[in-house]
Amino acid sequence: KYAVGIDIGGTKTALGLVDSSGMVLSKASLPTDLSLSPQDMVDRIAQTVLDLMAGKGLQQADLSGIGLGAPGPLDTRLGQIAEPPNLRSWWGFPVVEAFNRHFHVPIVLENDATAAALAEKWLGAAKGADHFVYITISTGIGAGIYSHGRLITGASGNAGDIGHVVIDPAGGTCTCGQRGCFEHIASGTAIAREASMLLQRPVTSKEAFELALSRQDARMEQLVSRVFHYIGVGSVMLINTFDPELLVIGGGVSQVGAPLFESVTGYIRQHALNPSGRSTPVVPALLQQDAGLIGAAALIHTKY
Ligand code: ADP
Ligand code: ZN
Numbered sequence: 001k002y003a004v005g006i007d008i009g010g011t012k013t014a015l016g017l018v019d020s021s022g023m024v025l026s027k028a029s030l031p032t033d034l035s036l037s038p039q040d041m042v043d044r045i046a047q048t049v050l051d052l053m054a055g056k057g058l059q060q061a062d063l064s065g066i067g068l069g070a071p072g073p074l075d076t077r078l079g080q081i082a083e084p085p086n087l088r089s090w091w092g093f094p095v096v097e098a099f100n101r102h103f104h105v106p107i108v109l110e111n112d113a114t115a116a117a118l119a120e121k122w123l124g125a126a127k128g129a130d131h132f133v134y135i136t137i138s139t140g141i142g143a144g145i146y147s148h149g150r151l152i153t154g155a156s157g158n159a160g161d162i163g164h165v166v167i168d169p170a171g172g173t174c175t176c177g178q179r180g181c182f183e184h185i186a187s188g189t190a191i192a193r194e195a196s197m198l199l200q201r202p203v204t205s206k207e208a209f210e211l212a213l214s215r216q217d218a219r220m221e222q223l224v225s226r227v228f229h230y231i232g233v234g235s236v237m238l239i240n241t242f243d244p245e246l247l248v249i250g251g252g253v254s255q256v257g258a259p260l261f262e263s264v265t266g267y268i269r270q271h272a273l274n275p276s277g278r279s280t281p282v283v284p285a286l287l288q289q290d291a292g293l294i295g296a297a298a299l300i301h302t303k304y
Contacts, residue, residue: 002017004103012030016293017052022297034087037089042099074109076157081095112295113144115292116134118298120285121298126248130147130148133146136249138187138251139252140187141251164183171184172184188251195220205252229263246281
């Protein structure tokens with residue numbers, strides 16, 4: 001049997017047919033058109049799924065279910081999107097019910113970071129780990145927590161929303177109203193914002209890293225070392241809270257690679273409280289491409 005994985009994002013929605021070994025049979029991506037009503041967007045996504053299925057000669061009876069990954073906050077008990085900042089027109093939208101109009105198979109909703117953590121456990125960097133935390137550093141920051149062989153999803157599916165944990169109260173006001181949230185300081189969005197302010201022109205987070213790591217600009221070097229420092233602080237917070245055997249870091253900003261991983265490892269070696277925590281391995285996510293849709297499919301194919 002097959003699962004459909006659908007990763008709904010603020011800019012695009014990725015979807016695919018995934019078999020029980022995690023192989024993606026076919027996939028598609030469509031822009032998340034925020035000028036459409038969410039139901040119209042779901043209708044479009046559903047049609048694309050039906051087209052993919054037809055392409056492989058599959059019927060609904062060949063599906064074990066549909067996994068949905070979506071940005072938080074959401075409410076998995078109600079099968080609803082709650083109030084994600086980059087999906088405003090979807091606030092309160094009963095997304096599971098909307099897909100149920102098209103498909104009579106089990107439909108499971110979890111937040112996208114949780115789904116990505118599950119994908120890393122299933123096929124990626126956390127295979128075999130019973131205790132790990134997956135951190136995504138991208139447009140925002142989020143985490144998926146896996147403990148005692150199970151995902152920690154929380155009462156409403158919002159556990160691991162570490163982007164809005166305060167990491168430095170002097171760090172400026174976040175979209176959520178708190179001061180100094182992790183994602184307000186260390187997300188790709190935050191890096192680009194700070195770099196653009198410092199250089200007085202639009203600078204992407206990728207360019208900020210390039211200027212810093214090639215030592216062309218002292219201000220970018222300072223910015224990047226500050227960001228690495230705070231990712232270290234966030235990591236130690238997670239290690240001290242959950243005592244994981246492994247930290248997995250993914251998301252666009254993690255593409256910067258070794259400098260980030262070395263810096264965070266160094267911080268953890270110095271600052272995690274317990275001797276085991278200090279030696280926690282910090283590794284890159286393995287599933288970069290298709291991680292979202294594979295994670296969504298994992299909600300159907302794996303027990304969590
Ligand atoms: P999304 O947030 O939609 O899941 P990504 O995980 O690709 O998408 O994250 C996008 C963020 O990561 C953007 O802020 C972007 O500037 C940043 N980013 C993407 N690639 C890189 C890179 N190679 N180096 C540094 N930052 C990057
Ligand atoms: Zn916040």
